[in-house]
Amino acid sequence: MPGAEGLTYREDYFADPAAWRGLVNLLHDTFGIDVGQLDRLGGPDPTSRAFAYFDEAGVCVANFSLFSMPMVIDGRAVRAVGYQSGAVRPEWRGRGLYRDLMQRAFAWANAAGCELELLLTDKPALYEAYGFRAVAEHDFKGLAPMADSGVAKGRLLDLDNPGDLALTTRLLATRAPVSSRFAVTRQGEMFLLSAVFDGDIRLSYSASLDLIVAWQMDGAEFKVLDVVAAKMPPLSTILAAIGTTATEVTVCFPPDKLGWEGEALERRPHAGLMIRGNVSLIHPLALSPMAGF
Template sequence: MAWRRFLPAVVELLSRMHPYPGLTYRCDDLTDPAKRVAWVELLQEIFGIDLGPFSALNIWPPDYRAFSYLDGEAMAANVSLRPMPMMIGGRRVEVGQIQSVATRPAYRRRGLFGDLMRRMLAEADRHYECQMLYTVSPDLYMPFGFRPLTEHYFRGQLHVAAGDAGDLRIERLDIGREEDRATILGLFNRRRPVSDHFGLCDDHAIFLANLLARRDWHLSFLPAEQALIVWEQRDRTTRLLDIVAPRIPPMASIAAALELSEMTEIKILFPPDRLVGNLTAAPYKTDDNVILMVRGPFAIEGTPFMLPPTAES
Protein backbone atom coordinates (compact mmCIF):
# COMPACT_ATOMS: atom_id res chain seq x y z
CA MET A 1 0.00 0.00 0.00
CA ALA A 2 1.23 3.49 -0.92
CA TRP A 3 0.98 4.88 2.63
CA ARG A 4 3.69 2.48 3.80
CA ARG A 5 6.26 4.48 1.84
CA PHE A 6 5.68 7.38 4.18
CA LEU A 7 5.81 5.34 7.40
CA PRO A 8 9.56 5.89 8.12
CA ALA A 9 9.15 9.63 7.70
CA VAL A 10 6.11 9.62 10.01
CA VAL A 11 8.01 7.63 12.65
CA GLU A 12 10.95 10.05 12.42
CA LEU A 13 8.62 13.04 12.77
CA LEU A 14 6.90 11.53 15.81
CA SER A 15 10.28 10.75 17.34
CA ARG A 16 11.28 14.40 17.01
CA MET A 17 8.01 15.51 18.56
CA HIS A 18 8.47 13.03 21.42
CA PRO A 19 12.18 12.16 21.67
CA TYR A 20 11.62 9.38 24.22
CA PRO A 21 8.99 6.97 22.90
CA GLY A 22 7.42 4.87 25.62
CA LEU A 23 8.24 7.39 28.35
CA THR A 24 5.93 9.99 29.86
CA TYR A 25 7.25 13.35 31.04
CA ARG A 26 5.89 14.65 34.34
CA CYS A 27 6.55 17.73 36.46
CA ASP A 28 4.92 17.26 39.85
CA ASP A 29 5.13 18.59 43.41
CA LEU A 30 4.76 15.02 44.78
CA THR A 31 2.49 16.22 47.58
CA ASP A 32 0.34 13.18 46.80
CA PRO A 33 1.99 10.29 48.72
CA ALA A 34 0.98 7.85 45.98
CA LYS A 35 3.08 9.77 43.46
CA ARG A 36 6.10 9.62 45.76
CA VAL A 37 6.23 5.81 45.61
CA ALA A 38 8.06 5.78 42.26
CA TRP A 39 10.43 8.51 43.50
CA VAL A 40 11.28 6.54 46.65
CA GLU A 41 11.86 3.37 44.61
CA LEU A 42 14.18 5.17 42.17
CA LEU A 43 16.39 6.61 44.92
CA GLN A 44 16.45 3.28 46.73
CA GLU A 45 17.68 1.51 43.58
CA ILE A 46 20.28 4.10 42.55
CA PHE A 47 21.62 5.33 45.89
CA GLY A 48 20.53 2.66 48.37
CA ILE A 49 18.68 5.33 50.36
CA ASP A 50 15.32 4.39 51.87
CA LEU A 51 13.26 7.58 52.04
CA GLY A 52 10.06 5.66 52.69
CA PRO A 53 9.97 6.54 56.43
CA PHE A 54 10.45 10.22 55.61
CA SER A 55 7.79 10.15 52.90
CA ALA A 56 5.37 8.58 55.40
CA LEU A 57 5.70 11.62 57.70
CA ASN A 58 3.80 13.63 55.06
CA ILE A 59 5.60 16.92 55.72
CA TRP A 60 6.35 17.43 52.06
CA PRO A 61 7.20 21.02 50.99
CA PRO A 62 4.47 22.25 48.62
CA ASP A 63 6.95 24.10 46.36
CA TYR A 64 9.00 20.96 45.70
CA ARG A 65 9.20 20.02 42.01
CA ALA A 66 10.17 16.66 40.56
CA PHE A 67 10.97 16.68 36.83
CA SER A 68 10.85 13.09 35.68
CA TYR A 69 10.27 10.57 32.91
CA LEU A 70 8.12 7.57 33.74
CA ASP A 71 7.85 4.20 32.09
CA GLY A 72 4.41 3.18 33.16
CA GLU A 73 4.38 3.49 36.96
CA ALA A 74 8.18 3.30 37.30
CA MET A 75 10.35 6.43 37.35
CA ALA A 76 13.05 6.10 34.70
CA ALA A 77 14.85 9.38 35.47
CA ASN A 78 14.42 12.33 37.78
CA VAL A 79 15.81 15.76 38.64
CA SER A 80 14.24 17.54 41.62
CA LEU A 81 14.19 21.17 42.72
CA ARG A 82 13.32 22.22 46.25
CA PRO A 83 13.05 25.70 47.77
CA MET A 84 15.86 26.58 50.16
CA PRO A 85 15.41 30.18 51.40
CA MET A 86 18.66 31.35 52.99
CA MET A 87 20.49 34.17 54.64
CA ILE A 88 23.55 34.87 52.49
CA GLY A 89 25.81 37.71 53.51
CA GLY A 90 23.13 39.14 55.80
CA ARG A 91 20.40 39.16 53.13
CA ARG A 92 17.54 36.74 52.56
CA VAL A 93 17.97 34.99 49.21
CA GLU A 94 15.58 32.63 47.47
CA VAL A 95 17.71 29.62 46.59
CA GLY A 96 16.71 26.44 44.77
CA GLN A 97 18.51 23.23 45.61
CA ILE A 98 18.85 20.53 42.95
CA GLN A 99 18.60 17.02 44.36
CA SER A 100 17.49 13.44 43.65
CA VAL A 101 19.27 13.40 40.28
CA ALA A 102 19.03 9.79 39.15
CA THR A 103 18.55 7.67 36.04
CA ARG A 104 17.99 3.93 36.03
CA PRO A 105 20.77 2.08 34.17
CA ALA A 106 18.45 0.81 31.41
CA TYR A 107 17.57 4.41 30.44
CA ARG A 108 21.02 5.98 30.48
CA ARG A 109 22.81 7.48 27.46
CA ARG A 110 19.52 8.61 25.96
CA GLY A 111 19.74 12.27 26.95
CA LEU A 112 17.20 12.12 29.77
CA PHE A 113 19.50 13.81 32.28
CA GLY A 114 20.25 16.77 30.01
CA ASP A 115 16.62 17.14 29.01
CA LEU A 116 15.41 17.18 32.62
CA MET A 117 18.16 19.57 33.72
CA ARG A 118 17.20 22.07 31.03
CA ARG A 119 13.52 21.85 31.98
CA MET A 120 14.33 22.21 35.66
CA LEU A 121 16.69 25.18 35.20
CA ALA A 122 14.12 27.03 33.10
CA GLU A 123 11.76 26.74 36.07
CA ALA A 124 14.48 27.55 38.61
CA ASP A 125 15.48 30.75 36.83
CA ARG A 126 11.90 32.04 37.17
CA HIS A 127 11.77 31.54 40.94
CA TYR A 128 15.25 31.49 42.45
CA GLU A 129 18.16 33.92 42.50
CA CYS A 130 20.65 31.07 42.47
CA GLN A 131 20.76 27.29 42.56
CA MET A 132 22.91 24.87 44.56
CA LEU A 133 23.63 21.17 44.49
CA TYR A 134 25.89 18.54 46.03
CA THR A 135 27.64 16.04 43.79
CA VAL A 136 30.58 13.68 43.42
CA SER A 137 30.58 14.34 39.66
CA PRO A 138 31.06 18.10 39.14
CA ASP A 139 31.90 17.69 35.45
CA LEU A 140 28.29 16.70 34.79
CA TYR A 141 26.99 20.07 35.96
CA MET A 142 29.58 22.55 34.70
CA PRO A 143 28.01 22.65 31.19
CA PHE A 144 24.83 23.91 32.86
CA GLY A 145 26.61 26.85 34.50
CA PHE A 146 27.39 25.36 37.90
CA ARG A 147 30.77 26.03 39.50
CA PRO A 148 32.39 24.24 42.46
CA LEU A 149 32.87 25.97 45.80
CA THR A 150 35.12 25.07 48.72
CA GLU A 151 33.32 24.79 52.04
CA HIS A 152 35.04 25.45 55.37
CA TYR A 153 34.46 24.12 58.84
CA PHE A 154 35.52 26.01 61.96
CA ARG A 155 37.59 24.71 64.87
CA GLY A 156 38.56 26.04 68.27
CA GLN A 157 36.99 26.66 71.68
CA LEU A 158 33.78 28.37 72.69
CA HIS A 159 34.07 31.25 75.15
CA VAL A 160 32.16 29.99 78.17
CA ALA A 161 31.37 32.48 80.93
CA ALA A 162 31.33 30.96 84.42
CA GLY A 163 27.84 30.25 85.75
CA ASP A 164 26.04 30.97 82.47
CA ALA A 165 24.48 27.53 82.23
CA GLY A 166 23.04 27.53 85.79
CA ASP A 167 20.72 24.62 86.53
CA LEU A 168 20.40 23.67 82.90
CA ARG A 169 18.02 20.86 81.97
CA ILE A 170 19.01 18.85 78.91
CA GLU A 171 16.79 16.23 77.27
CA ARG A 172 17.89 13.70 74.68
CA LEU A 173 15.37 13.48 71.85
CA ASP A 174 14.82 10.45 69.62
CA ILE A 175 13.74 11.09 66.04
CA GLY A 176 12.03 7.70 66.08
CA ARG A 177 9.50 8.89 68.67
CA GLU A 178 6.44 10.71 67.39
CA GLU A 179 6.29 13.13 70.34
CA ASP A 180 9.94 14.08 69.86
CA ARG A 181 9.39 14.68 66.14
CA ALA A 182 6.49 16.98 67.06
CA THR A 183 8.77 18.90 69.43
CA ILE A 184 11.40 19.32 66.72
CA LEU A 185 8.90 20.47 64.10
CA GLY A 186 7.46 22.97 66.58
CA LEU A 187 10.87 24.59 66.94
CA PHE A 188 10.89 25.55 63.26
CA ASN A 189 7.92 27.87 63.78
CA ARG A 190 10.26 30.31 65.55
CA ARG A 191 13.66 29.29 64.24
CA ARG A 192 16.19 31.95 63.39
CA PRO A 193 18.89 30.97 60.87
CA VAL A 194 21.93 29.54 62.64
CA SER A 195 24.09 32.02 60.72
CA ASP A 196 23.43 35.37 59.08
CA HIS A 197 26.45 34.81 56.85
CA PHE A 198 25.14 31.52 55.42
CA GLY A 199 22.15 29.92 57.09
CA LEU A 200 18.82 28.42 56.16
CA CYS A 201 15.56 30.19 56.93
CA ASP A 202 13.44 27.03 56.68
CA ASP A 203 14.57 23.47 56.14
CA HIS A 204 12.32 21.39 58.39
CA ALA A 205 11.58 18.70 55.79
CA ILE A 206 15.17 17.92 54.78
CA PHE A 207 16.22 18.38 58.43
CA LEU A 208 13.97 15.51 59.52
CA ALA A 209 14.97 13.41 56.51
CA ASN A 210 18.62 13.72 57.52
CA LEU A 211 17.88 12.93 61.18
CA LEU A 212 16.07 9.75 60.13
CA ALA A 213 19.06 8.75 58.00
CA ARG A 214 21.66 9.60 60.67
CA ARG A 215 20.50 7.98 63.87
CA ASP A 216 24.03 8.34 65.28
CA TRP A 217 23.60 12.13 65.60
CA HIS A 218 22.91 13.38 69.14
CA LEU A 219 19.82 15.54 69.66
CA SER A 220 20.17 17.59 72.85
CA PHE A 221 17.10 19.67 73.67
CA LEU A 222 17.25 22.65 76.03
CA PRO A 223 13.63 23.28 77.14
CA ALA A 224 14.41 26.62 78.82
CA GLU A 225 15.93 27.95 75.60
CA GLN A 226 13.61 26.03 73.26
CA ALA A 227 16.78 25.04 71.46
CA LEU A 228 17.86 21.82 69.79
CA ILE A 229 21.59 21.16 69.55
CA VAL A 230 22.56 18.61 66.87
CA TRP A 231 26.03 17.12 67.29
CA GLU A 232 28.17 14.03 66.97
CA GLN A 233 31.38 12.48 68.22
CA ARG A 234 33.72 11.54 65.41
CA ASP A 235 37.38 10.61 65.51
CA ARG A 236 37.38 11.58 69.21
CA THR A 237 36.26 15.08 68.26
CA THR A 238 32.96 16.79 69.05
CA ARG A 239 31.32 18.22 65.94
CA LEU A 240 28.52 20.79 66.27
CA LEU A 241 26.23 20.27 63.28
CA ASP A 242 23.31 22.66 63.80
CA ILE A 243 21.27 24.68 66.29
CA VAL A 244 17.50 25.08 65.90
CA ALA A 245 16.28 27.87 68.18
CA PRO A 246 14.67 31.33 68.19
CA ARG A 247 18.02 32.66 69.43
CA ILE A 248 21.47 31.18 69.97
CA PRO A 249 21.72 29.91 73.58
CA PRO A 250 24.58 31.03 75.86
CA MET A 251 27.87 29.38 75.05
CA ALA A 252 27.84 27.62 78.43
CA SER A 253 24.50 26.01 77.58
CA ILE A 254 25.81 24.83 74.22
CA ALA A 255 28.97 23.48 75.85
CA ALA A 256 26.88 21.59 78.41
CA ALA A 257 24.68 20.11 75.68
CA LEU A 258 27.83 19.00 73.84
CA GLU A 259 29.25 17.54 77.06
CA LEU A 260 32.37 19.66 76.66
CA SER A 261 34.94 20.48 79.27
CA GLU A 262 36.07 24.10 79.42
CA MET A 263 39.09 23.73 77.11
CA THR A 264 37.80 21.08 74.71
CA GLU A 265 38.39 21.91 71.05
CA ILE A 266 35.41 21.37 68.78
CA LYS A 267 34.61 21.52 65.10
CA ILE A 268 31.63 23.60 63.94
CA LEU A 269 30.05 22.71 60.61
CA PHE A 270 28.37 26.05 59.87
CA PRO A 271 29.55 29.69 59.97
CA PRO A 272 30.01 30.70 63.63
CA ASP A 273 29.16 34.39 63.25
CA ARG A 274 26.52 34.09 65.97
CA LEU A 275 28.74 32.12 68.34
CA VAL A 276 31.39 33.45 70.73
CA GLY A 277 34.75 31.72 70.67
CA ASN A 278 38.26 31.46 69.34
CA LEU A 279 37.56 29.78 66.01
CA THR A 280 39.51 29.43 62.78
CA ALA A 281 38.36 28.22 59.35
CA ALA A 282 39.77 25.20 57.52
CA PRO A 283 38.79 23.60 54.17
CA TYR A 284 36.21 20.86 54.58
CA LYS A 285 36.29 17.60 52.66
CA THR A 286 33.75 14.82 52.97
CA ASP A 287 34.67 11.14 53.13
CA ASP A 288 33.00 10.50 49.78
CA ASN A 289 34.32 13.65 48.03
CA VAL A 290 30.92 15.31 47.73
CA ILE A 291 31.29 18.97 46.81
CA LEU A 292 28.97 21.96 46.72
CA MET A 293 28.27 23.70 43.41
CA VAL A 294 26.42 26.93 42.75
CA ARG A 295 24.87 28.57 39.70
CA GLY A 296 24.13 32.28 39.62
CA PRO A 297 25.16 35.14 41.93
CA PHE A 298 26.66 34.18 45.29
CA ALA A 299 27.58 37.18 47.43
CA ILE A 300 29.89 35.41 49.89
CA GLU A 301 31.98 33.55 47.31
CA GLY A 302 35.60 33.43 48.46
CA THR A 303 34.73 33.65 52.17
CA PRO A 304 34.66 30.70 54.63
CA PHE A 305 31.19 29.16 54.87
CA MET A 306 29.49 25.80 55.11
CA LEU A 307 25.96 24.46 54.81
CA PRO A 308 25.04 22.48 57.95
CA PRO A 309 24.99 18.71 57.35
CA THR A 310 21.36 18.72 58.50
CA ALA A 311 20.49 20.63 55.30
CA GLU A 312 22.50 18.58 52.81
CA SER A 313 20.74 16.43 50.22
Protein backbone atom coordinates (compact mmCIF):
# COMPACT_ATOMS: atom_id res chain seq x y z
CA MET A 1 0.00 0.00 0.00
CA PRO A 2 1.20 3.60 -0.50
CA GLY A 3 3.07 4.78 2.57
CA ALA A 4 4.32 1.30 3.45
CA GLU A 5 7.43 1.33 1.26
CA GLY A 6 10.31 -0.42 2.98
CA LEU A 7 7.95 -2.30 5.28
CA THR A 8 6.85 -5.94 5.39
CA TYR A 9 3.25 -6.81 6.18
CA ARG A 10 2.83 -9.73 8.59
CA GLU A 11 -0.26 -11.42 9.98
CA ASP A 12 -0.76 -13.99 12.74
CA TYR A 13 2.90 -13.93 13.75
CA PHE A 14 2.87 -14.68 17.51
CA ALA A 15 4.57 -18.06 16.96
CA ASP A 16 7.70 -16.16 15.87
CA PRO A 17 9.50 -15.15 19.10
CA ALA A 18 11.36 -12.26 17.47
CA ALA A 19 8.18 -10.83 15.95
CA TRP A 20 6.28 -11.25 19.23
CA ARG A 21 9.07 -9.38 21.00
CA GLY A 22 8.70 -6.67 18.36
CA LEU A 23 5.07 -6.17 19.37
CA VAL A 24 6.00 -6.22 23.07
CA ASN A 25 8.52 -3.44 22.40
CA LEU A 26 6.03 -1.42 20.33
CA LEU A 27 3.42 -1.48 23.11
CA HIS A 28 6.00 -0.73 25.79
CA ASP A 29 7.40 2.22 23.86
CA THR A 30 3.92 3.56 23.02
CA PHE A 31 1.93 2.92 26.20
CA GLY A 32 4.53 2.01 28.84
CA ILE A 33 3.01 -1.44 29.41
CA ASP A 34 4.80 -4.80 29.34
CA VAL A 35 2.58 -7.42 27.70
CA GLY A 36 5.70 -9.61 27.62
CA GLN A 37 4.65 -10.68 31.11
CA LEU A 38 2.23 -12.99 29.33
CA ASP A 39 5.23 -15.22 28.60
CA ARG A 40 5.40 -16.28 32.25
CA LEU A 41 1.62 -16.35 32.64
CA GLY A 42 1.05 -18.99 29.98
CA GLY A 43 1.59 -17.03 26.78
CA PRO A 44 -0.57 -14.69 24.68
CA ASP A 45 -4.15 -15.55 23.89
CA PRO A 46 -4.01 -18.38 21.31
CA THR A 47 -7.10 -16.95 19.59
CA SER A 48 -5.31 -13.66 18.90
CA ARG A 49 -4.65 -12.59 15.34
CA ALA A 50 -2.26 -9.69 14.81
CA PHE A 51 -1.98 -7.49 11.73
CA ALA A 52 1.31 -5.57 11.54
CA TYR A 53 4.04 -3.87 9.59
CA PHE A 54 7.74 -4.48 10.31
CA ASP A 55 10.70 -2.50 9.00
CA GLU A 56 13.83 -3.95 7.41
CA ALA A 57 15.51 -4.34 10.81
CA GLY A 58 12.59 -6.41 12.13
CA VAL A 59 11.14 -3.60 14.25
CA CYS A 60 7.36 -3.69 14.59
CA VAL A 61 6.30 -0.19 13.51
CA ALA A 62 2.50 -0.64 13.46
CA ASN A 63 0.05 -3.20 14.79
CA PHE A 64 -3.66 -3.87 15.28
CA SER A 65 -4.87 -7.14 16.83
CA LEU A 66 -8.08 -9.01 17.46
CA PHE A 67 -8.94 -11.93 19.70
CA SER A 68 -11.93 -14.18 20.29
CA MET A 69 -14.11 -12.79 23.07
CA PRO A 70 -17.08 -15.15 23.53
CA MET A 71 -19.82 -13.55 25.59
CA VAL A 72 -23.22 -14.17 27.07
CA ILE A 73 -25.71 -11.35 26.47
CA ASP A 74 -29.28 -11.55 27.75
CA GLY A 75 -28.76 -15.27 28.38
CA ARG A 76 -27.57 -16.00 24.84
CA ALA A 77 -24.12 -17.07 23.73
CA VAL A 78 -22.70 -14.43 21.37
CA ARG A 79 -19.70 -14.85 19.09
CA ALA A 80 -17.68 -11.69 19.67
CA VAL A 81 -14.19 -10.34 19.06
CA GLY A 82 -12.20 -7.67 20.83
CA TYR A 83 -9.69 -5.33 19.22
CA GLN A 84 -6.52 -4.31 21.03
CA SER A 85 -2.80 -3.48 20.71
CA GLY A 86 -3.37 -0.73 18.16
CA ALA A 87 -0.22 1.39 17.86
CA VAL A 88 2.06 3.09 15.33
CA ARG A 89 5.56 4.37 16.02
CA PRO A 90 5.71 8.19 15.78
CA GLU A 91 8.00 8.31 12.76
CA TRP A 92 5.56 6.14 10.78
CA ARG A 93 2.37 7.99 11.60
CA GLY A 94 0.37 9.87 9.00
CA ARG A 95 0.92 7.26 6.27
CA GLY A 96 -2.34 5.35 6.61
CA LEU A 97 -0.82 2.29 8.28
CA TYR A 98 -3.24 2.22 11.20
CA ARG A 99 -6.28 2.61 8.95
CA ASP A 100 -5.00 -0.18 6.71
CA LEU A 101 -4.48 -2.59 9.62
CA MET A 102 -7.87 -1.78 11.14
CA GLN A 103 -9.62 -2.48 7.87
CA ARG A 104 -7.79 -5.80 7.52
CA ALA A 105 -8.85 -6.82 11.04
CA PHE A 106 -12.45 -5.70 10.51
CA ALA A 107 -12.63 -7.64 7.24
CA TRP A 108 -11.28 -10.77 8.93
CA ALA A 109 -13.89 -10.56 11.71
CA ASN A 110 -16.66 -10.02 9.18
CA ALA A 111 -15.55 -13.05 7.13
CA ALA A 112 -15.44 -15.14 10.32
CA GLY A 113 -19.10 -14.35 11.01
CA CYS A 114 -18.63 -12.45 14.27
CA GLU A 115 -21.84 -11.03 15.72
CA LEU A 116 -20.31 -8.37 17.93
CA GLU A 117 -17.07 -6.38 17.91
CA LEU A 118 -15.76 -4.52 20.96
CA LEU A 119 -12.93 -2.14 21.70
CA LEU A 120 -11.83 0.24 24.45
CA THR A 121 -10.60 3.68 23.45
CA ASP A 122 -10.11 7.26 24.55
CA LYS A 123 -10.56 8.38 20.91
CA PRO A 124 -14.14 7.38 20.04
CA ALA A 125 -14.36 9.62 16.98
CA LEU A 126 -11.70 7.51 15.27
CA TYR A 127 -13.97 4.44 15.34
CA GLU A 128 -17.38 6.05 14.89
CA ALA A 129 -16.55 6.40 11.21
CA TYR A 130 -16.48 2.57 11.05
CA GLY A 131 -19.87 2.08 12.68
CA PHE A 132 -18.81 1.65 16.31
CA ARG A 133 -20.95 3.29 18.99
CA ALA A 134 -20.07 4.19 22.55
CA VAL A 135 -21.75 2.22 25.34
CA ALA A 136 -21.98 3.56 28.87
CA GLU A 137 -20.80 1.15 31.56
CA HIS A 138 -22.10 1.11 35.12
CA ASP A 139 -20.92 -0.15 38.47
CA PHE A 140 -23.42 -1.17 41.15
CA LYS A 141 -23.17 0.20 44.68
CA GLY A 142 -25.18 -0.60 47.78
CA LEU A 143 -25.24 -1.94 51.32
CA ALA A 144 -23.21 -5.08 51.79
CA PRO A 145 -25.28 -8.14 52.75
CA MET A 146 -24.34 -9.99 55.91
CA ALA A 147 -21.50 -12.38 55.09
CA ASP A 148 -22.33 -16.10 55.33
CA SER A 149 -21.19 -17.27 58.75
CA GLY A 150 -20.48 -20.80 57.55
CA VAL A 151 -17.93 -19.75 54.92
CA ALA A 152 -14.30 -19.45 56.02
CA LYS A 153 -12.13 -16.57 54.88
CA GLY A 154 -9.99 -17.52 51.91
CA ARG A 155 -6.31 -16.89 51.38
CA LEU A 156 -4.63 -14.36 49.13
CA LEU A 157 -3.03 -15.65 45.94
CA ASP A 158 0.35 -14.63 44.57
CA LEU A 159 0.71 -15.02 40.79
CA ASP A 160 4.50 -15.10 41.21
CA ASN A 161 3.93 -18.45 42.93
CA PRO A 162 3.76 -21.22 40.27
CA GLY A 163 1.18 -23.17 42.27
CA ASP A 164 -1.11 -20.15 42.64
CA LEU A 165 -0.72 -19.32 38.97
CA ALA A 166 -1.63 -22.89 37.98
CA LEU A 167 -4.65 -22.82 40.29
CA THR A 168 -5.87 -19.52 38.84
CA THR A 169 -5.35 -20.73 35.28
CA ARG A 170 -7.35 -23.90 36.03
CA LEU A 171 -10.32 -21.98 37.41
CA LEU A 172 -10.27 -19.46 34.55
CA ALA A 173 -10.55 -22.33 32.05
CA THR A 174 -13.80 -23.60 33.56
CA ARG A 175 -15.37 -20.42 34.89
CA ALA A 176 -19.02 -19.46 34.58
CA PRO A 177 -19.93 -15.97 33.31
CA VAL A 178 -20.42 -13.54 36.19
CA SER A 179 -23.66 -12.33 34.61
CA SER A 180 -26.33 -13.60 32.24
CA ARG A 181 -26.95 -10.00 31.18
CA PHE A 182 -23.53 -9.05 29.83
CA ALA A 183 -20.28 -10.92 30.50
CA VAL A 184 -17.34 -12.68 28.91
CA THR A 185 -17.31 -16.46 29.03
CA ARG A 186 -13.57 -16.80 28.46
CA GLN A 187 -10.75 -14.29 28.73
CA GLY A 188 -8.16 -15.71 31.07
CA GLU A 189 -5.16 -13.92 29.63
CA MET A 190 -6.61 -10.47 30.31
CA PHE A 191 -7.61 -11.47 33.85
CA LEU A 192 -4.05 -12.53 34.63
CA LEU A 193 -2.48 -9.50 32.97
CA SER A 194 -4.85 -7.11 34.78
CA ALA A 195 -3.92 -8.67 38.13
CA VAL A 196 -0.22 -8.27 37.36
CA PHE A 197 -0.49 -4.72 36.01
CA ASP A 198 -2.45 -3.34 38.98
CA GLY A 199 -0.74 -3.94 42.31
CA ASP A 200 -3.89 -2.84 44.19
CA ILE A 201 -5.90 -5.82 42.94
CA ARG A 202 -6.19 -8.72 45.40
CA LEU A 203 -7.13 -12.29 44.55
CA SER A 204 -8.78 -14.26 47.36
CA TYR A 205 -9.12 -18.03 46.98
CA SER A 206 -11.62 -20.16 48.88
CA ALA A 207 -10.55 -23.82 48.87
CA SER A 208 -13.92 -25.00 50.20
CA LEU A 209 -15.81 -23.20 47.42
CA ASP A 210 -13.05 -23.49 44.78
CA LEU A 211 -13.47 -19.90 43.68
CA ILE A 212 -11.37 -16.77 43.27
CA VAL A 213 -12.59 -13.25 43.98
CA ALA A 214 -10.75 -10.28 42.46
CA TRP A 215 -11.24 -7.21 44.65
CA GLN A 216 -9.66 -3.94 45.73
CA MET A 217 -9.99 -1.03 48.09
CA ASP A 218 -10.26 2.12 46.01
CA GLY A 219 -9.70 4.71 48.70
CA ALA A 220 -12.47 3.95 51.18
CA GLU A 221 -14.55 2.13 48.57
CA PHE A 222 -14.63 -1.68 48.59
CA LYS A 223 -14.98 -3.14 45.09
CA VAL A 224 -15.68 -6.66 43.86
CA LEU A 225 -14.08 -6.73 40.41
CA ASP A 226 -14.67 -10.30 39.27
CA VAL A 227 -15.50 -13.80 40.50
CA VAL A 228 -13.97 -16.93 38.98
CA ALA A 229 -15.99 -20.03 39.76
CA ALA A 230 -17.78 -22.90 38.05
CA LYS A 231 -21.03 -21.54 39.49
CA MET A 232 -21.66 -18.02 40.73
CA PRO A 233 -22.42 -17.86 44.47
CA PRO A 234 -24.49 -15.11 46.13
CA LEU A 235 -22.74 -11.92 47.19
CA SER A 236 -23.03 -12.89 50.87
CA THR A 237 -20.83 -15.94 50.17
CA ILE A 238 -18.36 -13.91 48.11
CA LEU A 239 -17.89 -11.37 50.90
CA ALA A 240 -17.33 -14.17 53.43
CA ALA A 241 -14.61 -15.68 51.20
CA ILE A 242 -12.86 -12.30 51.12
CA GLY A 243 -13.31 -11.77 54.86
CA THR A 244 -14.34 -8.13 54.50
CA THR A 245 -16.17 -6.14 57.13
CA ALA A 246 -17.21 -3.41 54.69
CA THR A 247 -20.74 -2.11 55.14
CA GLU A 248 -21.00 -0.91 51.54
CA VAL A 249 -19.85 -2.66 48.40
CA THR A 250 -19.43 -1.76 44.74
CA VAL A 251 -19.82 -4.60 42.25
CA CYS A 252 -18.12 -3.94 38.92
CA PHE A 253 -20.32 -6.16 36.74
CA PRO A 254 -24.08 -6.71 36.40
CA PRO A 255 -25.20 -8.35 39.68
CA ASP A 256 -28.08 -10.43 38.34
CA LYS A 257 -26.55 -13.68 39.66
CA LEU A 258 -25.65 -12.37 43.11
CA GLY A 259 -29.00 -12.30 44.91
CA TRP A 260 -28.37 -8.61 45.54
CA GLU A 261 -29.09 -5.30 43.85
CA GLY A 262 -27.20 -2.03 43.93
CA GLU A 263 -27.63 1.44 42.52
CA ALA A 264 -26.26 1.71 38.99
CA LEU A 265 -23.58 4.43 38.79
CA GLU A 266 -22.01 5.34 35.48
CA ARG A 267 -18.37 4.38 35.25
CA ARG A 268 -15.94 7.07 34.07
CA PRO A 269 -13.05 5.11 32.58
CA HIS A 270 -10.04 6.52 30.76
CA ALA A 271 -10.89 4.28 27.79
CA GLY A 272 -14.58 3.87 27.02
CA LEU A 273 -16.32 0.81 25.60
CA MET A 274 -17.43 0.85 21.96
CA ILE A 275 -19.29 -1.86 20.09
CA ARG A 276 -20.37 -2.72 16.57
CA GLY A 277 -22.98 -5.33 15.73
CA ASN A 278 -26.69 -6.02 15.70
CA VAL A 279 -26.97 -7.31 19.27
CA SER A 280 -29.62 -6.12 21.73
CA LEU A 281 -28.17 -4.99 25.06
CA ILE A 282 -29.86 -4.84 28.45
CA HIS A 283 -28.80 -1.73 30.34
CA PRO A 284 -27.21 -0.96 32.71
CA LEU A 285 -24.19 -3.11 31.93
CA ALA A 286 -20.44 -3.28 32.30
CA LEU A 287 -17.45 -5.46 31.57
CA SER A 288 -15.58 -6.60 34.63
CA PRO A 289 -12.37 -4.56 34.93
CA MET A 290 -10.52 -7.89 34.86
CA ALA A 291 -11.82 -8.39 31.32
CA GLY A 292 -10.42 -5.03 30.21
CA PHE A 293 -8.29 -5.15 27.06
